[in-house]
Amino acid sequence: MKLIDHGKGGDASSLRVVEAPVPEPAPGQVSIAVQYAGVNRPDILQRSGSYPPPADASPYLGLEVSGRVAAVGEGVTRWKAGDPVCALTPGGGYAEYCVVDAGHCLPVPRGLDMIQASALPENxxxxxxxxxxxxxxxxxxxxxxxxxxxxxxxxxxxxxxxxxxxxxxxxxxxxxxxxxxxxxxxxxxxxxxxxxxxxxxxxxxxxxxxxxxxxxxxxxxxxxxxxxxxxxxxxxxxxxxxxxxxxxxxxxxxxxxxxxxSTLRARSVAQKTALAADVEAHVWPLLAQGRCLPVIHRVFPLDEVQEAHRLMESSRHIGKIILEVGGDRHAA
The missing domain is CATH 3.40.50.720 (NAD(P)-binding Rossmann-like Domain)
Structure with a gap:
């Protein structure tokens, strides 16, 4: 699969497309075929070396994705292959496949496309x-x-x-x-x-x-x-x-x-799972009504990730910056 690597880090020019093995989900996890990934300020900080990921997290960038479930690990009952989801990730979202805990996935809200869904979890x-x-x-x-x-x-x-x-x-x-x-x-x-x-x-x-x-x-x-x-x-x-x-x-x-x-990334799997359930109960109904929708500023192809990061650092944007990894805008 293709993913974005930032090597030893630095400015946006350190970002490059590389190839790596497709990750397999462990028990309690799902693998997502990523269509879109959100770009967030912590990605900039991690790339520049000032926000290292937790020891048990992916070393790669990307904290939120949307896509379809590609495979499920042992013990996962809510999701099956082909389900459209968005997810809070422990890293590794700038990739064609990303492994996440099943409890950190949520269904794409009714009426939203995959671009909008990718802008939901982190924010x-x-x-x-x-x-x-x-x-x-x-x-x-x-x-x-x-x-x-x-x-x-x-x-x-x-x-x-x-x-x-x-x-x-x-x-x-x-x-x-x-x-x-x-x-x-x-x-x-x-x-x-x-x-x-x-x-x-x-x-x-x-x-x-x-x-x-x-x-x-x-x-x-x-x-x-x-x-x-x-x-x-x-x-x-x-x-x-x-x-x-x-x-x-x-x-x-x-x-x-x-x-x-607070910070979000360092919280335990159980804490994030409880938070996901709370967000689904209180916020997802609003989104399904067409309220409180994410504001998308621009979508960049994955190979233009350097420009996406430069735009984030410039603070010229209004709303979310998204990477198209393997997406179809209308797939949901």
Missing amino acids: YFTVWTNVFQRGRLRDNETILVHGGSSGIGLTAIQLARAFGARVFTTVGNADKAAACRRFGAEAAIDYRTQDFVAEIEALTDGRGVDMILDMVGGGYIARNIRCLALEGRLVQIAFLQGSRTEFDFMPVMLRRLTITG
Whole structure:
């Protein structure tokens, strides 16, 4: 089979198409004939050497795929060869075949094509566990989503609105602001020209927001603390500006704030299986209704993976970047 190898890593030029044996599923696993694979920020970090995979994971890139089940391992009862699925992978998604735990596969939601399905697992699992499980976002609360035009950001905006929250976001230009408003953000703050702390104060009449989903870190952390309302929650999922900073912790005590965060890839098989079931129960019905759909920016052929990574690094995209591995857009 063909797959993408990044060798010793480095910039996007380190990515190349190579051939490797087709993996066989172990007990409890399925093999997927991959049609499309999502490109995600952790792929960039792994390629550059700053986000090594867990010891028991595939050394190759690719955290989400869509395709058809090619083979099932011993003990797998839900899936059979030919079933259309999307899946959260432990790596190895940039390949014609990928082995995943059967519990990390979900059916392609009714009405979605395989491109859309490939854009679901990493972002929707991440948003569900961080916004709704760890962040405890509830109906009629307010949330600030940083990086609103990213795949994660647009997913968070749509799901938060679907579950009754008011949503504010930060973006880098007018086009991204318009996209975020179109998908449910009440206000899109241009962080290049506006102070998001002052804007949030004005938007909430000085109260602050109930929750913040942040992937920036660095100097944003102290500013996020200033934006939170009484009993507010800051959920950290990435650090584009670094994980180290200095801030006054006193407001955390005085306003009874919660600072938390998580990563997805390092969780156990059982934890990811439970998360998949929760997402299927709560989010898949919305997708089947045509709500909260993934926003696809561009699809690249597998052999143009270098350009796909360069686009991700440029942050010019709005929504998801997808690789076509062996796909038919309308296959489902």
